[in-house]
Amino acid sequence: MTIWGLVMETTVGVGERKHGEAYVLTHMDGTREEALVELEQRARRHTPEHPRSPKRRRLFRESDGFLLVIDGAWQSFSTRFTVAELLDDSAAPASPPAHATPPEPEPGSESEPADAVPAPTSTPPVECDADGVPIRPNWWGRTDLP
Numbered sequence: 683m684t685i686w687g688l689v690m691e692t693t694v695g696v697g698e699r700k701h702g703e704a705y706v707l708t709h710m711d712g713t714r715e716e717a718l719v720e721l722e723q724r725a726r727r728h729t730p731e732h733p734r735s736p737k738r739r740r741l742f743r744e745s746d747g748f749l750l751v752i753d754g755a756w757q758s759f760s761t762r763f764t765v766a767e768l769l770d771d772s773a774a775p776a777s778p779p780a781h782a783t784p785p786e787p788e789p790g791s792e793s794e795p796a797d798a799v800p801a802p803t804s805t806p807p808v809e810c811d812a813d814g815v816p817i818r819p820n821w822w823g824r825t826d827l828p
Contacts, residue, residue, distance in 0.1 A: 685768040686710050686717035689747075692730060692761040700757075709768060717765045718747070725750055725763040732759050 688707040695701055707724060710717055725741060725748040733754025742749040747764040809817045 683711050684714075686712070686714065687766050687768050688717065688721050688724065689764045689766055690724075690728075690761060691764070693732065693759040696732060696757075714765060714767075721747055721763050721765050725761075728761060728763075730759060730761055733757065 687709055689704060690707050691702055691704045693700060694703050710720060722743075728750060730750075730752065733752060733756075735755055736752045737755060738753040740751045742751070746766065747762065750761040750763070752759050752761075811817055
């Protein structure tokens with residue numbers, strides 16, 4: 683299945699330090715149309731840092747995404763939202779080989795019925811600092827995140 687990148691290119695800074703930067707908002711599987719729907723929702727909700735006092739907000743649709751133009755009191759700021767097919771990712775997690783098969787149960791072991799409820803698992807205690815803030819965030823080390 684195709685993996686789509688939802689990319690945001692926006693104006694950051696002000697005055698002579700004003701420049702554009704690109705951010706990958708997320709990756710998603712599915713069709714290009716589904717990716718465009720998600721991208722439009724994000725473009726409509728987006729509230730950039732600049733301008734501080736927006737006077738006018740315009741959202742344009744283009745072939746691969748959307749262009750948000752916000753006019754401020756002195757300058758205009760733009761944000762481009764693009765859907766693009768991911769062709770290569772040097773930091774992508776390794777995927778298992780396509781020909782890999784799940785391990786077969788050992789002979790003599792009984793398999794659980796499909797509607798069996800798994801036994802509750804206990805979570806290890808979370809190490810916190812004096813203020814009660816976890817020292818290691820719960821998302822640290824997860825492999826299921828993009």
